[in-house]
Amino acid sequence: MISFRSIFEAKPKQEQLPLTGNTTLDSALQPLRQPVPEKVIVSPKIINNLNTIVTLLSGESTRALLRRLTHLQIVPENGEKTGSVGEEIKIEFTSVSPLIRLDIVGLNGKYVLANLPETLKEVKLINLQENVAESILFDEKKEWKSLERLYINYCGITSFKKNSFTPFCFPRLNLLDISNNEIMTLENINERPLDILIVNSNKINSINIPVVGSISYLSLDNNQITNLCPFGIFLQLRYLSIKNNLIEDIDNLKEAFSRLFNLNSISIENNPITDSKENLLSLCSCLPCISLGMNCKLNNKIITPTEVAEFIKKGPKKKENIKIIKQDITDKDVEEYISKKMNEVLNGHIDDEKLFETRNFLQKIYEIVENIKPKEGIDENNIHLNDLINN
Secondary structure: OOOHHHHHHOOOOOOOOOOOOOHHHHHHOHHHHOOOOOOEEEOHHHHHHHHHHOOOHHHHHHHHHHOOOOEEEEOOHHHOOOOOOOOEEEEOHHHHOOOOEEEEEOOOOEEEEOOOOOOOOEEEEEOOOHHHHHHHHHHHHOOOOOOOEEEEEOOOOOOOOOOOOOOOOOOOOOEEEOOOOOOOEEOOOOOOOOOEEEOOOOOOOEEOOOEEOOOOEEEOOOOOOOOOOOOOEEOOOOEEEOOOOOOOOHHHHHHHHOOOOOOOEEEOOOOHHHHOHHHHHHHHOOOHHHHOOOOEEEOOEEEOHHHHHHHHHHOOOOOOOOOOOOOOOOOHHHHHHHHHHHHHHHOOOOOHHHHHHHHOHHHHHHHHHHHHOOOOOOOHHHOOHHHHHHO
16 A cells, blocks of 8 residues: 555656767766766867767757766876877867866867857866967957856966956956966956956066956965065955065065055965064054054964054154055156055044045056056156146
């Protein structure tokens, strides 16, 4: 006798997806037959087979499996690099998949991603040749409409061309990890409104990004940085990690930190400058967040304004001179205006009503200067800030 309870508790029968009839493909696509689809790992040879099969009338069983594909990893066959740089391998079969994550690992050859799924949110390019990685990302100005996280690691990247990361090609990119490459100068990154930028384990010794609007997390660990000036103006930077570098000039760091109005967490272990607690407290004393009465975190330890005030009180009194580093901004009046505003904030000569305006003045100045530059027939060195404001 069958009870009503057994009927309601009975689990629905798992739908059996048919085999493709190709032993190699069935083995590669087996993860898609699980109740919860798992990562599929394929070689370039299988890619070519899949590209053909999904276009055939008889390929419905394969298409049914690929409609469950969310994570694809492409690797060499038998652990060997496949293809030459001139060989072109198109990845077309993913057009039928709700692909979210794509990993391409350890391959030569030219890879062309046709009809990128709009579901794709994460791409990892690992251990590729530099020109291979660049062709995947930038050839034909691809639109990575939904891409949020991009990892380019162990690809021998030395630099990025201007206009590589544009709002048109990467409208939603908010994490860029370019660790373990050969980058010496950090530049051409500010064009994308990134939130997290990780550039660990490169050969960086200089930073050439004048003004950055929205990067809030920046990691530069394990590089060859000796100083941070000219560091640029990171308007939204809250976390900075510069562990395992060659920084030893405390005045240089103070100068860089004084322009980071939202910075409240710093990791600076294993630099020559970190040999004493006094140096660390001295660094904190020039952070705008401390001047504004907020705590900061230094090497995972909370530092309060009271601690910094006690340190300054006990130590020798020294008047700090705020220096302005010339970068792309060359107009003298602009420099004087920035210096005046910085001193107002750092010395506490500002009321609450003007706090928001002051913390965002750097962005306004940058926009003013950028508006000057494109105009033909105008000598920007003869234009004064007061004239611009009045106009």
